[in-house]
Amino acid sequence: MVETRWQVRFTLDELPVPVVPLPFVEQASSGWDEWRAVSDVPVGTPFLVSPDFRYDVVLNSYFTSALMVGAAPKTREADARDVAAFLSFLGSARSGRGWRDADESDHLAYLHRRRRDPAGPRVAGSTWDREVATVNQFYRWGVRSGHVGSNPIPQLTRRAGPREFDWSERRGLDELRPATYSHDAVRERIEWLPPMTYRAWRDVGVRGFAAEGLPRPGFRGRWSARNSTFCDLMVRTGLRLSEQAGLTVFDVDFGGELSGYQRFWLSGAAAKGRSARWIYVPRSVIADLDGYRALDRADVVARAQSSGVYQRWHRPLVVEDPTVPVATIVGQGVTSRVKVADLDFELRMRTLVQRPGGLEPAALWLGEGGQPLTRSMWKAMFRDANRRCATAGLAVSCHAHLLRHTFAVVTLEQLQRGHIASLVDLDPAQRGHYTRVFGDPLDWIRRRLGHRSVVTTQVYLHALGELEMETRMALVPDGWEDPRSAPAAVVGDERPPGTV
Secondary structure, eight states: OOOOOOEEEEOOSSOOOOSSOOHHHHHHHHTHHHHHHHHTOOTTOEEEEOTTOOOOHHHHGGGGSHHHHTSOHHHHHHHHHHHHHHHHHHHHHTTTOOGGGOOHHHHHHHHIIIIIOTTSOOOOHHHHHHHHHHHHHHHHHHHHHTSSSSOSSOEEEOOOOOGGGOHHHHTTOOSEEETTOOSOOOOSOOOOOOHHHHHHHIIIIISOOOTTSSOOTTOOOTTHHHHHHHHHHHHHHOOOHHHHHTOBTTTSOOSSOSSSEEEEEEOTTTSGGGOOEEEEEEHHHHHHHHHHIIIIIHHHHHHHHHTTTGGGOSSOEEESOTTSOEEEEEETTEEEEEEGGGOOHHHHTTEEEEETTEEEESBSOBOTTSOBOOHHHHHHHHHHHHHHHHHHTOOOOOOHHHHHHHHHHHHHHHHHHHHHHHHTTSOHHHHHHHHHHHOOHHHHHHHHHTOSOHHHHTHHHHHHHHHHHHHHHHTSOTTOOOGGGSOHHHHTOOSOTTOO
16 A cells, blocks of 8 residues: 655744755745744744645644644654654545544544554554653644544543642643553653663763773773763653753863762753753763763864854854853844753754854753764664674663663662651651651652653652562472472372371
8 A cells, every 4th residue: 555645744943945946945934034024933843744735724733732843842843743644644645635524533543553453563552652641732722723523532431530630630630531542552661771781881882882891902992981971961860851952061060179969950951841950970981071072072062163063053042142142043034142041952953152262052962973863863872882782782771861761770879878867766746847857758769750740750769669579489499399399199298297
């Protein structure tokens, strides 16, 4: 079956200029800034184009609704791709049916195709739940806006949870949910790496060591120190990949004393879900960051400056005074100034700083050519590290979010152990006072991870339970004999020795 696919595109800050100008393209290019200003379409807004290259104005107004404009860029992109996948299915497998005409039978056919069809992708329950939630949100918007008559996704009434955890009641949410959610999505399994296992993965996969833990002759990892520092920072702070990749030289304080922990403020613009928070960094990681900044980063910046790389950046934001992290933006004939802390990931990647030696990127993490490293480049680094581990015979693989889970589980276990030790000799009143003053370990982890609700963070308690059970099971001796290997008469004989 040949599918006709809807395409996902994104609103640009300016239109490309063709080599041979066409009349209609030239006209659109000259008025692009004015059109965006009048239409109030932010840069990076996704939109869908049909297989025959039509732009549905009504459909695409969903991506400029308050529901979508307020979402994170990656969320908008993922939602657009999930909606496009469903519309592509309607066009290719449901006789070219349009999005306004979809009914429950179309949704059930899509469920069969995605989950049960032997020739289909047979996606996991968690993937299907995300897809159906996205399409459900799209059609609920369509019903509210009067663009469609009904939602093709059947609904069920939510089951009320315990009163203390009934968040739908507290937040005033409605009682409906998609009836086709999966029942096999794994929601409690949290994967993480014990510290020793993490160090083995880092040394072999990122630093290029042999499986025995010693440097491997002939390894040519030009950026192994930078990459291992990146991983150490993530596993010791719980930062998300997009949050850490978007750090600038203004975020981390390199001038403080290298004792204990140092902290820096992650602004809402740089954090997922605008979850601004303090980030605590161990002194050893700060020292490695400072070494990277002073050596490897300074080297690639100097070479890029000498070749005029940064002068060729197209429409950059510029911080003219490094002591005042405020960038100048020129657009639509207006010059404005904005704090670097208020810039999102994309704008941070376009920001330069004027130094005595010339322009340099504000981004902390730079590649070989002195350009900021993108999220996809960091994901490729993890894939390369996993391949090295497999080649070396080390059966460990890792991805960025696994390091975030590792931070949460290891730190929560250490805090919980210290918390219990502090409470053991206190009476109930003293314990209550201690908790009010020093807080709850789970809530501290919630704030470090940027979760809005402690209910989200509670998933790590399951990992602690598994960790405790593994510890207890390790106490069972390996030589514990199986009673099935002994004769039944002996096993059942309860008489003292020598008794007839």
